[in-house]
Amino acid sequence: PINPERLWASLAAMAEIGATAKGGSCRLALSDEDKAGRDLFVSWCVEAGCEVAIDRVGNIFARRPGSDPTLPPVVMGSHLDTQPTGGRFDGVYGVLAGLEVLRSLNDRSVATRHPVEVAVWTNEEGSRFSPPMMGSGVVTGVFALDEILDKIAQDGARLGDELIRTGYAGDAPTDHPMHAYLEAHIEQGPVLEVEEKEIGVVVGAQGQRWYEVTVTGVEAHAGPTPMRLRRDALVAAARMVTAVQELGLDTPGDACATVGILDVHPHSRNVIPGRVFFTVDLRHPDSATLAAMDRRFRDAVAAIADAAGVRAEIADFWRFPPTPFNPTLVDRVRDAARGFGFSHRDIVSGAGHDAVYVAGKVPTAMIFIPCEDGISHNEVENIAPADGARGAAVLFEVLVATAGF
Amino acid sequence: PINPERLWASLAAMAEIGATAKGGSCRLALSDEDKAGRDLFVSWCVEAGCEVAIDRVGNIFARRPGSDPTLPPVVMGSHLDTQPTGGRFDGVYGVLAGLEVLRSLNDRSVATRHPVEVAVWTNEEGSRFSPPMMGSGVVTGVFALDEILDKIAQDGARLGDELIRTGYAGDAPTDHPMHAYLEAHIEQGPVLEVEEKEIGVVVGAQGQRWYEVTVTGVEAHAGPTPMRLRRDALVAAARMVTAVQELGLDTPGDACATVGILDVHPHSRNVIPGRVFFTVDLRHPDSATLAAMDRRFRDAVAAIADAAGVRAEIADFWRFPPTPFNPTLVDRVRDAARGFGFSHRDIVSGAGHDAVYVAGKVPTAMIFIPCEDGISHNEVENIAPADGARGAAVLFEVLVATAGF
Ligand SMILES: NC(=O)NCCC(=O)O
Ligand SMILES: NC(=O)NCCC(=O)O
Numbered sequence: 001p002i003n004p005e006r007l008w009a010s011l012a013a014m015a016e017i018g019a020t021a022k023g024g025s026c027r028l029a030l031s032d033e034d035k036a037g038r039d040l041f042v043s044w045c046v047e048a049g050c051e052v053a054i055d056r057v058g059n060i061f062a063r064r065p066g067s068d069p070t071l072p073p074v075v076m077g078s079h080l081d082t083q084p085t086g087g088r089f090d091g092v093y094g095v096l097a098g099l100e101v102l103r104s105l106n107d108r109s110v111a112t113r114h115p116v117e118v119a120v121w122t123n124e125e126g127s128r129f130s131p132p133m134m135g136s137g138v139v140t141g142v143f144a145l146d147e148i149l150d151k152i153a154q155d156g157a158r159l160g161d162e163l164i165r166t167g168y169a170g171d172a173p174t175d176h177p178m179h180a181y182l183e184a185h186i187e188q189g190p191v192l193e194v195e196e197k198e199i200g201v202v203v204g205a206q207g208q209r210w211y212e213v214t215v216t217g218v219e220a221h222a223g224p225t226p227m228r229l230r231r232d233a234l235v236a237a238a239r240m241v242t243a244v245q246e247l248g249l250d251t252p253g254d255a256c257a258t259v260g261i262l263d264v265h266p267h268s269r270n271v272i273p274g275r276v277f278f279t280v281d282l283r284h285p286d287s288a289t290l291a292a293m294d295r296r297f298r299d300a301v302a303a304i305a306d307a308a309g310v311r312a313e314i315a316d317f318w319r320f321p322p323t324p325f326n327p328t329l330v331d332r333v334r335d336a337a338r339g340f341g342f343s344h345r346d347i348v349s350g351a352g353h354d355a356v357y358v359a360g361k362v363p364t365a366m367i368f369i370p371c372e373d374g375i376s377h378n379e380v381e382n383i384a385p386a387d388g389a390r391g392a393a394v395l396f397e398v399l400v401a402t403a404g405f
Numbered sequence: 406p407i408n409p410e411r412l413w414a415s416l417a418a419m420a421e422i423g424a425t426a427k428g429g430s431c432r433l434a435l436s437d438e439d440k441a442g443r444d445l446f447v448s449w450c451v452e453a454g455c456e457v458a459i460d461r462v463g464n465i466f467a468r469r470p471g472s473d474p475t476l477p478p479v480v481m482g483s484h485l486d487t488q489p490t491g492g493r494f495d496g497v498y499g500v501l502a503g504l505e506v507l508r509s510l511n512d513r514s515v516a517t518r519h520p521v522e523v524a525v526w527t528n529e530e531g532s533r534f535s536p537p538m539m540g541s542g543v544v545t546g547v548f549a550l551d552e553i554l555d556k557i558a559q560d561g562a563r564l565g566d567e568l569i570r571t572g573y574a575g576d577a578p579t580d581h582p583m584h585a586y587l588e589a590h591i592e593q594g595p596v597l598e599v600e601e602k603e604i605g606v607v608v609g610a611q612g613q614r615w616y617e618v619t620v621t622g623v624e625a626h627a628g629p630t631p632m633r634l635r636r637d638a639l640v641a642a643a644r645m646v647t648a649v650q651e652l653g654l655d656t657p658g659d660a661c662a663t664v665g666i667l668d669v670h671p672h673s674r675n676v677i678p679g680r681v682f683f684t685v686d687l688r689h690p691d692s693a694t695l696a697a698m699d700r701r702f703r704d705a706v707a708a709i710a711d712a713a714g715v716r717a718e719i720a721d722f723w724r725f726p727p728t729p730f731n732p733t734l735v736d737r738v739r740d741a742a743r744g745f746g747f748s749h750r751d752i753v754s755g756a757g758h759d760a761v762y763v764a765g766k767v768p769t770a771m772i773f774i775p776c777e778d779g780i781s782h783n784e785v786e787n788i789a790p791a792d793g794a795r796g797a798a799v800l801f802e803v804l805v806a807t808a809g810f
Contacts, residue, residue: 084671085624085679127673154672189629206628210674219490221782222663222686223611224594224755227653229779234664238646245640248632258627259639260674262667266489267559268532269615269665269684270756271782274490279674281627350629351675374634377626377676 001396003107004389007100011388014040014080014096015088024379025088029081029123029134030058030162037080038168041095041120048103050118054170057148058122058163059135061176064102066115066403072177074112074403076101076395077119078185078354079135083127087381089186089371089388095120097184097392101399113404114179121354122168128153131210131318136354138174140361145174180329180402181364183355184391186383187347190374197345198390199337200368204324205349205356206254206285209294210317212277213240213301217310219266219274234264234273236308243300244280251293256283256350285322285348323356329365329398336397342390351376367394406801408512409794412505416793419445419485419501420493429784430493434486434528434539435463435567442485443573446500446525453508455523459575462553463527463568464540466581469507471520471808477582479517479808481506481800482524483590483759484540488532492786494591494776494793500525502589502797506804518809519584526759527573533558536615536723541759543579545766550579585734585807586769588760589800591788592752595779602750603795604742605773609729610754610761611659611690614699615722617682618645618706622715624671624679635677639669641713642681648705649685656698661688661755690727690753728761734770734803741802747795756781772799 017040018026018033027033038060045052045062053061063073078094098118105116121139126132129151137143149160163169187193192200217233241259248257258281265275282297284290298314305312337344347368349356355366369391372382422445423431423438432438443465450457450467458466468478483499503523510521526544531537534556542548554565568574592598597605622638646664653662663686670680687702689695703719710717735751742749752773754761760771774796777787 083673083676085676125673126675127671130674132675187629188626189631190634191629208628218780219783220780221593221756222665223613223661223688223757224592224596224781225661225779226594226659227650227661229595232650232663234646234667235650238643238650238664241639241643242647245632245637245643254631256628256630256632258637258675258677260627260669260676260678261672262639262669264665264667266532267666268488268530268782269535270531270537270663270686271488271490271665272663273665274783281675283628351626352628374630375623375625376629377673378624378679 002100002104002389002392004385006103007096007388007392008385010096010099011088011092014092020085020379022379024381025082025086026084027080027082028084028128029125030159030166034081035166038120041080044099048106053172054168055172055174055176056145056170057135057138057174058168058170059139060120062118064105064116066113067111068113071114072179073115073117074180074399075117075119075178076182076399077121078183079121079124081123081125083125083377085379087376087378089381089383090188090376091124093186093388094184097395100392101396104396110405116399116403124354129159132352133354133357136357139176140357142357178362180362181355181358182395182398183353184367184395185353186371186376187368188371188376189350191347192368192370193374195345196343198342198387199344199394200347201330201334201337201344202325202349202366202368203330203346204322205352206283207287207290207320207322208352209282209290209319211280212315212317213280214313215276215305215310217274220272222270222272225272230272231309232272233276233310236304236310237262237276237278239304240301243304244297247293247296251284251289253289254285255293283350287322320352320356323359325359325365326363329363332398332401333365333367333394336394339397340393367391407505407509407794407797409790411508412501412793412797413790415501415504416493416497419497425490425784427784429786430487430491431489432485432487433489433533434530435564435571439486440571443525446485449504453511458577459573460577460579460581461550461575462540462543462579463573463575464544465525467523469510469521471518472516473518476519477584478520478522479585479804480522480524480583481587481804482526483588484526484529486528486530488530488782490784492781492783494786494788495593495781496529498591498793499589502800505797506801509801515810517805521804521808529759534564537757538759538762541762544581545762547762583767585767586760586763587800587803588758589772589796590758591776591781592773593776593781594755596752597773597775598779600750601748603747603792604749604799605752606735606739606742606749607730607754607771607773608735608751609727610757611688612692612695612725612727613757614687614695614724616685617720617722618685619718620681620710620715622679625677627675627677630677636714637677638681638715639678641709641715642667642683644709645706648709649702652698652701656689656694658694659690660698688755692727725757725761728764730764730770731768734768737803737806738770738772738799741799744802745798772796
């Protein structure tokens with residue numbers, strides 16, 4: 001029902017913005033590149049006859065009217081921002097699959113009852129500004145708008161200022177009404193590829209808990225300070241990184257545990273580090289197990305700090321519980337895949353997505369497609385064009401079934 | 406023989422330049438603060454009637470003439486640059502004890518046969534620019550001048566440009582003639598304090614080997630990437646940091662092993678690190694043991710990389726062998742301490758000092774004084790004024806004995 005070549009060409013055109021040496025994309029949230037990507041998307045939506053609204057946190061909603069103007073829209077979407085060494089499909093695929101569905105509705109002059117929208121959510125990645133999923137979090141009331149506008153980037157910029165600078169400080173209210181939300185996305189993991197499934201029917205997302213840990217030891221000279229008298233913050237932090245990995249390995253049932261950022265102070269070759277800051281990301285599909293991981297993590301950090309004679313402080317940074325999607329919509333995704341004869345399986349999302357926050361407010365579902373070697377958050381991230389087309393076809397079917405005609 | 410109050414007042418005045426919140430000093434090599442510290446020193450030397458020469462790598466030599474103008478000078482000195490969170494005595498003490506000896510020669514109108522100089526060596530710390538001991542390394546032919554002028558700081562500045570900017574790109578040749586070199590310094594470790602000795606008779610310095618390690622894994626998403634499929638560069642690097650510490654702990658005889666810098670790439674909370682850079686500093690007083698540490702370090706890194714499925718490259722960054730000082734001068738230090746009735750012991754320097762490079766060229770000795778809790782490279786670094794006075798008195802005696810009168 002969609003045009004695979006047009007979808008692929010749009011993905012390729014978007015990938016030229018912020019293209020990186022190894023074939024990936026770098027469009028950090030609200031950077032110049034992110035602005036250029038947004039501008040391109042908006043120009044395509046205007047060409048497709050959409051009305052484009054920007055809300056106060058910079059989310060973009062491109063609307064195709066429905067036959068009943070009193071009804072709230074069925075929204076498709078995802079994000080255009082990327083990781084520092086990001087791929088061309090993470091987020092982008094969901095946005096452009098949504099645009100492709102909308103363009104196909106135009107091609108076939110389908111009149112839906114509900115309006116249909118494609119959304120671009122602000123800062124889904126949570127890399128330049130953290131935490132992730134900010135735009136969808138504000139719209140669903142998880143975050144206060146003012147708190148988000150005041151967030152400071154790794155590079156020191158303020159989010160509200162960057163919205164103004166890039167021209168995406170809109171005036172639409174952030175309590176955007178939605179009838180339902182559908183997000184297509186690459187799996188970002190290896191399951192579909194390994195099991196040779198074409199579509200992932202996403203039944204929900206695993207829960208996440210993010211932390212910030214600060215380890216404080218005693219700065220001292222790397223030479224005349226005997227090993228046994230040291231209170232080396234990095235030596236302690238290294239053991240904590242190992243403990244975090246072991247926690248992920250030992251916990252049954254798809255646990256994940258990652259340290260993504262680690263900063264050493266005073267950052268001098270011949271000074272025993274006096275302070276280390278690092279971030280921790282724990283994930284599990286089961287609430288009770290995630291809580292147990294939290295306890296074991298805290299215990300491990302405390303025990304290591306004790307043994308090393310350093311102080312460790314853990315701050316809760318961000319979290320969301322395991323989140324099921326809407327059963328009716330999930331069934332529609334499964335039925336559409338089956339209808340097309342696409343091989344498929346139910347799957348739990350290992351990543352957070354804007355759909356997780358939106359699911360707390362309106363019926364929501366996600367469609368996964370495989371990605372090469374299961375690799376994402378990497379410049380070499382890739383998909384097969386046929387998989388991209390299949391996901392967009394399923395999205396088309398579920399959209400039409402949900403928007404009514 | 407010296408004026409303890411004047412020495413203490415000079416140390417206090419210098420500590421006001423680049424003073425830090427916790428009572429330390431931050432005068433990174435060739436920063437604005439380092440320039441201000443150098444300017445103050447030069448003004449004191451001019452007041453004391455010295456001729457001041459600056460060489461092409463920014464070393465300062467303040468000269469008090471001797472009675473025989475054909476003889477090369479006996480040089481006292483150390484450095485004024487500090488670590489990012491440095492103390493008020495590391496380096497500074499040796500420079501200002503030298504100045505105090507020179508002022509005392511003036512007070513007593515002592516005419517020495519050899520000229521007497523106080524030297525300030527450029528970038529001893531090796532923090533902003535690395536490796537350490539650059540100024541003394543150029544003067545003794547360890548480093549080529551051009552190579553050093555091209556060194557790039559952690560903040561991106563070029564050393565040669567910073568010399569010009571701060572007004573310390575002098576025109577004196579760098580092959581400065583010296584008859585002998587004497588450096589007073591705080592111990593920077595706990596031995597003298599624990600053993601209640603007032604003077605450390607430094608018989609030599611332990612050897613050092615510095616490395617840069619780059620670990621390359623595969624960036625991937627912190628959520629949907631199963632733990633067992635990861636090639637996490639930070640998880641591997643953390644085990645290497647632990648191995649470096651164990652190497653230091655297990656090697657007999659005052660081994661030191663430190664990781665001072667560790668940088669994570671791409672530095673995003675939800676990306677499995679694809680690359681980690683870290684520095685390693687290994688030290689031992691015995692050559693063969695240091696070589697054995699080198700081998701064990703390389704083996705450990707290779708084994709950990711192998712097990713973690715990552716690549717690790719080790720680059721040799723800097724090194725010097727265990728370095729004995731001149732026996733005649735060492736005896737003079739011991740004799741002077743004994744003459745004053747100061748408690749003393751022979752000691753091996755755990756740190757590198759400009760004296761290590763100078764020892765390769767002319768007869769050299771060092772005098773250590775205790776520092777509080779053995780702490781250095783830390784803002785809380787401290788000494789007792791009486792210890793400062795004792796070290797300067799010993800320096801005076803050895804200087805006069807060596808410069809002749
Ligand atoms: N899809 C994605 O990368 N989302 C960011 C939040 C997360 O790390 O799960
Ligand atoms: N004294 C001192 O801190 N020297 C720098 C070289 C070293 O780290 O040993």
